[in-house]
Amino acid sequence: MKAYETHESSENYLESILMLSMDQKVVRSIDIANMLGFSKPSVSVAMKRLREEGMITVDDNGYITLTEEGMKIAKGTYEKHIVITNVLVDLGVSAYTAGQDACRIEHVLSPETFARIKDYYLKCHDGVSPELDVINNYEQNSH
Amino acid sequence: MKAYETHESSENYLESILMLSMDQKVVRSIDIANMLGFSKPSVSVAMKRLREEGMITVDDNGYITLTEEGMKIAKGTYEKHIVITNVLVDLGVSAYTAGQDACRIEHVLSPETFARIKDYYLKCHDGVSPELDVINNYEQNSH
């Protein structure tokens, strides 16, 4: 009964990097630490791992960029977050709780299950989702 | 972003005890070990903890009985399992995957979110669910 993907925290870090990069020109370790409320060393170590895994690149200024692979995971996680949150809100869950629960659920879903949940979500919204469009159309460095 | 309830494994053990007690006269540690594929010591230690937490009692024969509190949690977890599995199947997820995912999801839902999911499930089935009835009507020692 192991979680579907290992390193839940990596997904969260990547998701955070994506979110930050969507509303700032550059993303540094310290920004992530501030966002998540973690210490600098925690983030530093996490970034080192993500670098080694080829999920991000870090330039001489400490500016973090998602690689293609990292972006894929970040967008995937963020998409799950949005979809699950919205579905739960549609079911009558309060926005706050929906967001909290989505944070946990998003890491334990099989691709198949998420695909079906997404189908349901899109069906309920006539295939229209500005929120997902924002994610899908986003490209880094296009500020 | 901590899981909603600590000791996910405890919930699984309690759920297993309930399932076993529903189709056997008595439940022993070894039955649980066989069911879950864990070693005897793992189960032994887990049972010790559940005993200390007041979730189960163990008689001189090593027969395990859920306390009121333990039964509450076991039924709650099992109910979540059933509801989530069914909802996912309704969404088009294969039975196998639905069951697998339910195992993970059932441990991370807030009460509020589960309540809304259950509402949805019952609504979709006109309030009729033989599977939930079985759980709700079950009493230990009524074999």
Add this chain to the structure above:
DNA sequence: AATAAAATTAAGTCATGACTAACTTTAGTT
């Protein structure tokens, strides 16, 4: 009494994932 089955204890391993303390590096300021 002998054997087999069940349970327990003790000790160890592993994975995740955070923390503090101390240090280095870099950049901006005076």
Add this chain to the structure above:
DNA sequence: AACTAAAGTTAGTCATGACTTAATTTTATT
């Protein structure tokens, strides 16, 4: 050039959860 502040890194620690093996003990069965 020297200082300071901000950012990043290294190394070591801690906590939790949850499983394992090895060895022993207890219990049951014949």
